[in-house]
Amino acid sequence: MTITLPTTLNRSRDLVEPALRAAITRLDENSRGVAAYHLGWVDADGAPAAGGGKAVRPALALLSARAVGAAPEVAVPGAVAVELVHNFSLLHDDLMDRDAQRRHRKTVWAVWGPSTAILVGDAMLSLAYQVLADAGDDASVAAASMLGTATQGLIAGQVEDLAFERRSTVTVEECVAMAAGKTGALLGCSAAIGAVLAGAPAPTVASLQHFGEQLGLAFQLVDDLLGIWGEPAVTGKPVGSDLRARKKSLPIAFALESGTPAGGQLGRWLAAGGPDTDESVQRAADLVEAAGGRAWAQQEAQRRLELAAGALDLADLDPAGRDELVALGRFIVSRDS
């Protein structure tokens, strides 16, 4: 069968966005407006805007219900919940990382200040569980429990990420463990929560979750590649933004661990702390590449994607639903922003 990804994502959006909008109306008036801005529905003055992320997590949630033979509607509370948790984490992470821009727009803390970013993030996190509780059955309790575990993993990953900033070196293994928390945990939950809500058996849920976790690592590798070689006009970030931020991303950790002369030079450049001219940052990016960091990250992203697809082979899934999950995975890993 031919799968057109925009169709999958658009169909998901059509089903999930009304429920997400309904959930957001339950926030206090101030937080509601800020959340609508963060989600790309309005601009900072409250005028309607057409924007927002790709909503990959809700799409995974719906597909996970479809993959176990259930109607995607069953997964809607789960889809809304994972999207809320994802956006809560963006709000808080942008503040902690002092990122003033996201998707070519000012971040919430940069517009309204730190306290608003904290409070609206809190409100969205709490709302995620409310949405599941209001679905109100045994399956939603299991879904809330799974979401809780994923959220703790997400937070643990951010804790490690911040700890890495205070260290001079970080091993590739540590980086992978961090990304498994920060990115893998919620993608794993997203790719399984619809199946949980559909009452699928535990081994099937576990396979779907494993698919999402591996996909999360592939996703992070691509993100890290874009953080060095992404096109500024597309990503909305400066050239080599992760190098400027002295971030220990996966390709950088690989390069530093490579034992190559380029890796050694990169280590000295990172320790020297500037100057961060475009030329200097470009040379640092070339060092990551010369040390093998770029090729490794590209191959590793492919390998994780194959591991993800392989996890689905272990489960008894609806073939069309399975194919859509894999196609969505490929789309995520081939993105350029």
Next chain:
Amino acid sequence: MTITLPTTLNRSRDLVEPALRAAITRLDENSRGVAAYHLGWVDADGAPAAGGGKAVRPALALLSARAVGAAPEVAVPGAVAVELVHNFSLLHDDLMDRDAQRRHRKTVWAVWGPSTAILVGDAMLSLAYQVLADAGDDASVAAASMLGTATQGLIAGQVEDLAFERRSTVTVEECVAMAAGKTGALLGCSAAIGAVLAGAPAPTVASLQHFGEQLGLAFQLVDDLLGIWGEPAVTGKPVGSDLRARKKSLPIAFALESGTPAGGQLGRWLAAGGPDTDESVQRAADLVEAAGGRAWAQQEAQRRLELAAGALDLADLDPAGRDELVALGRFIVSRDS
């Protein structure tokens, strides 16, 4: 019957603290240690400490189960959940309010920085719902839904509180609405969640929740009185700390709205912005008193306490459990720190 409050609180602590400690072990290693510090179990170096708050909310939760004739054990997941939500809000509020001290100790952000306070607060909020989800029955879904509504009320109250800081005047009515969210919502939930977990009928739950909400307003009035006239050695805050912070607390809002000369003088003192010598702050406190703010807040706290007790008369409750709830309410309102 004679009720000894320390007994109620100690019995509650004996039942709830092991479950709270078990829940905290589910956080990542770093957050676990910080949460243990915040909860008063260890000092900043990780050495055991004997401390912590009065744990009024867990006690209310257990009593609410007892009041509907159930074993207090039924309420334990609810007691842990409300205590976690309360502590999440303290962690985030201390950061937003830049309060560097709580209960005579440095606050988490003052020891470990803002990001740690944000992340550990997030982890505790999420954990509250996990604890309820892991209780895993229909009643726990209803409890999670109630906790969600209360948490949104709590956040909305903090949103308003911060908005007040940017305004020159705030009416008493607005202040009461803010306190109903910031303090009343979670106390209302605490005083009913055990009954929800025990499967009590909706009107009984509503009466208990109303009791807690009114108690919350009484609690806030007492807190505001202590914020002006509290004994620094007991409260751990400087003399007239709310006046120094130019906080629009309830007695201050009443004084400003009183139309008295003292109220007018107070308004000018607040607008002038210093000097904040002990003498000057003491004079401002005298102005609040002369404008009737102190007497009003004392009477209003009593009135709210009576409204709270009255709410319980509408419900069919176990008399001993009811008496303990009322006694705990009186204790809360008579506290000096």
